Amino acid sequence: MLAIIAAILLVLWLLGFLAFHVGGALIHIILVVAIIVFIVHLVTGRRAV
Numbered sequence: 001m002l003a004i005i006a007a008i009l010l011v012l013w014l015l016g017f018l019a020f021h022v023g024g025a026l027i028h029i030i031l032v033v034a035i036i037v038f039i040v041h042l043v044t045g046r047r048a049v
Contacts, residue, residue: 002037002040003038003041005034005037006034006035006037006038006041007034009030009031009034009037010031010034013028013030013031013034
C-alpha cells in the first residue's frame with residue numbers, strides 16, 4: 001500500500017516538474033514525502049500477521 005502511494009506521488013511530482021512548473025516548493029515537498037514513504041516501506045517490509 002505504501003509503495004503504491006509513493007509511486008503515485010512520484011508520478012505526480014514528475015508531471016508537475018516536467019509539464020506544469022507550478023507550485024515549485026509544493027512539488028518538492030511531495031517528492032520528499034514520496035521518498036520518505038518509500039524508505040519506510042523498504043525498512044519495515046511486510047510483516048507476518
